[in-house]
Amino acid sequence: MDWFEIISENFMGAGGRAIENLDRLRAHYRVIPHGVSLAIGSVEPLDEAYVARLKTLLARIDPPWFSDHLCWARAPGVHLHDLLPLPYTREAITHVVERVKRVQGMLERPFALENVSSYMTFRADEMPEWEFYAEVAEKADCGLLLDCNNVYVSSQNHGFDPTKYIDAVPADRVVQMHLAGHTDKGTYILDTHSDFVKDEVWALYRRAVARTGAVSTLVEWDDDIPEWDVLAEEAAKARKARSEVLS
Amino acid sequence: MNLAAMQAALAKMVRGEAAPEGIAAGNERLSPSEQIDIYREQFFLRHRDALR
Numbered sequence: 021m022d023w024f025e026i027i028s029e030n031f032m033g034a035g036g037r038a039i040e041n042l043d044r045l046r047a048h049y050r051v052i053p054h055g056v057s058l059a060i061g062s063v064e065p066l067d068e069a070y071v072a073r074l075k076t077l078l079a080r081i082d083p084p085w086f087s088d089h090l091c092w093a094r095a096p097g098v099h100l101h102d103l104l105p106l107p108y109t110r111e112a113i114t115h116v117v118e119r120v121k122r123v124q125g126m127l128e129r130p131f132a133l134e135n136v137s138s139y140m141t142f143r144a145d146e147m148p149e150w151e152f153y154a155e156v157a158e159k160a161d162c163g164l165l166l167d168c169n170n171v172y173v174s175s176q177n178h179g180f181d182p183t184k185y186i187d188a189v190p191a192d193r194v195v196q197m198h199l200a201g202h203t204d205k206g207t208y209i210l211d212t213h214s215d216f217v218k219d220e221v222w223a224l225y226r227r228a229v230a231r232t233g234a235v236s237t238l239v240e241w242d243d244d245i246p247e248w249d250v251l252a253e254e255a256a257k258a259r260k261a262r263s264e265v266l267s
Numbered sequence: 268m269n270l271a272a273m274q275a276a277l278a279k280m281v282r283g284e285a286a287p288e289g290i291a292a293g294n295e296r297l298s299p300s301e302q303i304d305i306y307r308e309q310f311f312l313r314h315r316d317a318l319r
Contacts, residue, residue, distance in 0.1 A: 062274065063270055063271040063274055092274055095274050095275055095277075095278030096275060096278075098278055098282070100278060100281055100282075100310060101310075101313055102281070102306060102309060102310060102313070104274075104277065104281075104306065106270075107270065107273055109270070111269060111270050112270050115270055139297075139302055139305040139306065140291045140292075140299075140302035140303060140305070140306065141291065141292040141293075141294070141302070142273065142290060142291065142292060143289075143290060143291070143292045144268065144273065144290075145292065177294075177297075178294060179294060179295070207296045207297055207301070208296070208297060208305060210305075
């Protein structure tokens with residue numbers, strides 16, 4: 021394995037077994053922190069205590085970048101602990117861009133935003149998701165973590181052409197990609213991270229790599245986790261696909 | 268409806284404190300309320316899993 025990604029929030033404590041394991045991992049591999057609770061799109065004020073804990077974690081790991089999702093999760097008096105979609109509006113772009121700039125300034129590290137799987141669209145939407153994603157990245161001057169499975173899941177749930185999305189992403193801003201499996205629930209597809217990467221997602225990945233070149237790729241498999249050999253084989257498949265596209 | 272109002276309303280809908288109306292667009296396969304129900308179910312399942 022070339023490197024590992026950790027869920028940032030699982031390693032924000034001051035010590036204990038999690039930190040011990042992290043330090044052991046870091047002794048042998050590069051580790052990239054990936055958050056799920058920054059809530060960059062929430063209109064609630066930034067959780068500065070959370071950002072301070074993240075800063076401590078980043079100082080411990082010294083990663084080339086850190087990432088979180090282009091979503092919201094906090095509302096007045098509640099943290100919903102979900103990756104809730106934003107309406108694709110000018111107002112939301114202005115809001116997120118300001119927050120991303122602020123977070124990058126506070127944490128003094130390159131930040132990458134991941135596109136989420138979504139299960140609803142808003143009446144208020146003013147543009148397709150890929151235009152929203154690209155404009156946020158350009159205006160905030162941040163990196164992108166392109167999740168090819170999320171593109172596919174959302175495309176099936178909302179009826180758009182996923183290749184259009186892949187082709188519209190600012191390729192020079194993509195610092196990392198995600199691959200994962202999903203589950204067909206009949207009337208929609210759920211991003212479950214519980215299975216092999218599907219052929220349609222591999223095809224999107226190949227298309228994306230042809231545009232971005234060799235960027236770090238992670239296979240997410242965090243539910244119904246198989247034996248290590250199975251996981252390693254899926255990661256090797258990603259490495260092989262990337263090499264084939266770029267050869 | 269501005270961003271703050273949308274988030275406040277959706278937060279209530281996800282928690283089952285408001286009817287899932289007026290925000291989601293829906294599509295041919297899922298009505299607006301069915302789209303929000305997906306998030307409402309996930310919200311419940313995460314709480315159930317946390318209590319296990």
